[in-house]
Amino acid sequence: MDLLTGFKIFIEKEQLFAPDQSLLLAVSGGLDSVVMAHLFKAAGFRFAIAHCNFQLREAESVRDESFVKTLADVLQVPFHHIRFDTLTYTESKRVSIQVAARELRYEWLEETRTKAGYSFIVTAHHMQDSVETLLMNLSKGTGISGLHGILPAQGKIIRPLLFAQKEDLLAYAQENGISYVEDSSNLTTKYTRNFFRHKVIPVMQEANPGTVPNIAASIARFREAEVLYQQALEKHVRRLVEQKGNMYMVPVLKLQKTIPMQTVAWEIFRKYGCTPPQLPQVLELLDSTSGKIVETATHRIIRDRQWLLITPLVETEAAVIVIEKDRSVVATANGILRLRTVVRKEQTPIPASAAIACLDKASLQYPLLLRRWRQGDYFYPLGMRKKKKLSRFFIDQKLSVPQKENIWVLESSKRVVWIVGLRIDDRFKVTQHTKDQLTIEWEAL
Template sequence: MIERLQEFIRKEKIFNPGDGLLLAVSGGLDSSVLCYLLINAGWKAEIAHCNFQLRGEESRRDEAFVRSLGKKYQAPVHVTAFDTAAYAEQHKLSTQVAARELRYAWLEQLRAERGLAAVVTAHHMQDNVETLWMNLSKGTGMAGLHGILPLQGRIARPLLFATREEIAAYAAAEGLDYVEDSSNITDKYTRNYFRHHILPPLRDIYPDVVKQTGTSIARFREAEELYQQALDVHKKKLLVQKGQEFFIPLTRFSQAKPLATIAYELLKPFNCSAGQALQVIALLDAEPGKYISTGTHRIVRDRKWFIITPLNTAEASYFIIEEGQDLLQLPGLQFSFREAANSAHAISADPLVACIDKAALQYPLMLRKWKQGDYFYPLGMVRKKKLSRFFIDQKLSLPQKEKVWVLESGKKIVWVAGMRIDNRFRITEKTRKVLRITMTEAAV
């Protein structure tokens, strides 16, 4: 078993001889065997144990047992206790998720403080197979097929080569002591349900299902590498970053195949779900200005691009204004929108105020920084003028140009903010409703 462990560590490049390791030891079968294997294989190890205070006397028994392992192997032991139930309630988490968050945060902090190479956990092949089935059931996509990785950041799992039966047989052969966790019997945890009710029927049909699935996981990992290589090619062609915004050219995007998969993988970093990715594809046939919102970003269909802009106004330079919205707060600027009936008092001479014929607008509106190629029809003119030329006429300096915002409706610029409106949106005698937009400086 030690030889197989060392070969797996070498093959997967998990850590190097001489590395100091922090072993996460619960006191159960798997972690007790891992502790014995690594220390007897010659690695310098320290032991870490989390007391989650969820099982009363049993939790205290586990802690005492782990401390005894430290004395047996002459290894430093680090123990911490968590009020897991209170943390779960405070953060609205399940007990299982709360325990995992607390555990890994403490382990990483301790690893860094002790100057150790990796946090080592005792996940084995059956854990990996259970994870694969759980991922398939949740629909995690291609990334879910690789299961638990042997090395992920500073977390190492060198026991993934072994089945639980092999680990139990080894413990019996070596006369190793360990403690039983009663929570492993209950089905209230998802993993336990898969362990007790999903894998046993599969074993009845395919006795070697764990080993065979474990072999498949290794192939899935290689397939995922090819998958990622292909995706990287598409990302380089399709995703352009400018500041905090990302741009996707509509024509190239529409020609990509398979589009649904590429769209999902391309947009996933922006918290876009698979369903929302399909909605983005549908925007190819929509009017400019239509958009999809994720939890962190807005994906806007522009004339030639999808524009991915953060919802955080401190980071964005593209903003959507919905009909009925009365305020847009930006760092250093504020735009207010007020609807009024047409009258002789509707028009303002103040350049910071735009009075627009509301009927000419197509919602949603977009507020953005101006860009090269932009043009509009300045108020009082019937011929279009490029903004770059307009700025020259206005004698704007480069720093002043960089601060200019434009309000857009559909494919048309409505207002060069703080300067002039577009003639096509002016108030006429036929105007019934006026949208009065005021730009003011605001606290950053």
């Protein structure tokens, strides 16, 4: 089968785009992307060419830009181009040159696609690129999702050359007299991908010349296996994860009895910012006491009795956090509330700590609301019969502006119950008639 025929078959098989859609091709000037542009022209598809000049190789970068512009003229298609100050971006964002180039490239391509009305961005990744990605993922450690290599379609990006080997593209260029330019940076092995391309895969091919197509065939099977894996995983997630508002609850006992427990736990908690090194810490919560916490980049995972509670760090940015009657832990970015109900006994002392609120539960109306204080809020300070504005109370307490900005109030039926960590409202205090006492402890972080 010739390359053009295989190209058309792959596009149809993967349903990458409709024949009448217009596409934006990312073309560097190298063999892969230039051959891709010629294939699109030969197949009669509608497309434009886009080129990024990262200004990293001086005269060579200018040469590439000029070459791609000429290619667009020859193929009689629209040409979009841009020049980036990549080094400045690298310094300002504190990222590697590779990361900077990738971020700049895809952001501009998407912006161009949207403004000009193209259906998809098209890149020239081929079979060997996908194999390299798989091997790189394996070397770093990966779950099953790292075994599918480069996908033919992801969002608005499609890759119609994944069926082809590098040697197929080279042969097509030679047979059709297609010229292209060489990027000197592709020859260095200081970049991870180039190391695998020039050092790892050639050694593997010495042992087995069919390494690339054989691994590519395995990638196709891995993609199908991943579908089955996700189907089984979804059943576990439905059984184990319960959502209440912006909080997720995982029953400890059920998770401990799940087989395979570590794999399922990883797939659950990684969605909430958990990294591989943090997973053992999360699993330790299964055997810990209530109140223990593991904090990820985006969430807190809290052991609370028979549950693991997953709460977002951004919860503090919400206008209101709703606290239902059975909720026992509320995590915020600057502290944690722990709530428990006890039967009141006359001899039980009331803690003197301002970080602990002891309230008459019967006087409360649920749900309680936890929110930032607002101008105009008032309460009746414990031991006083007159109301006082919170702003005045804060002045009396000599709180700084940053301290005031971090104040939470607990509210019941539009009445302030507690200025968290400072003073409760006299109307909700424990009395001799109190039967059930709600004790709330504030742990500042």
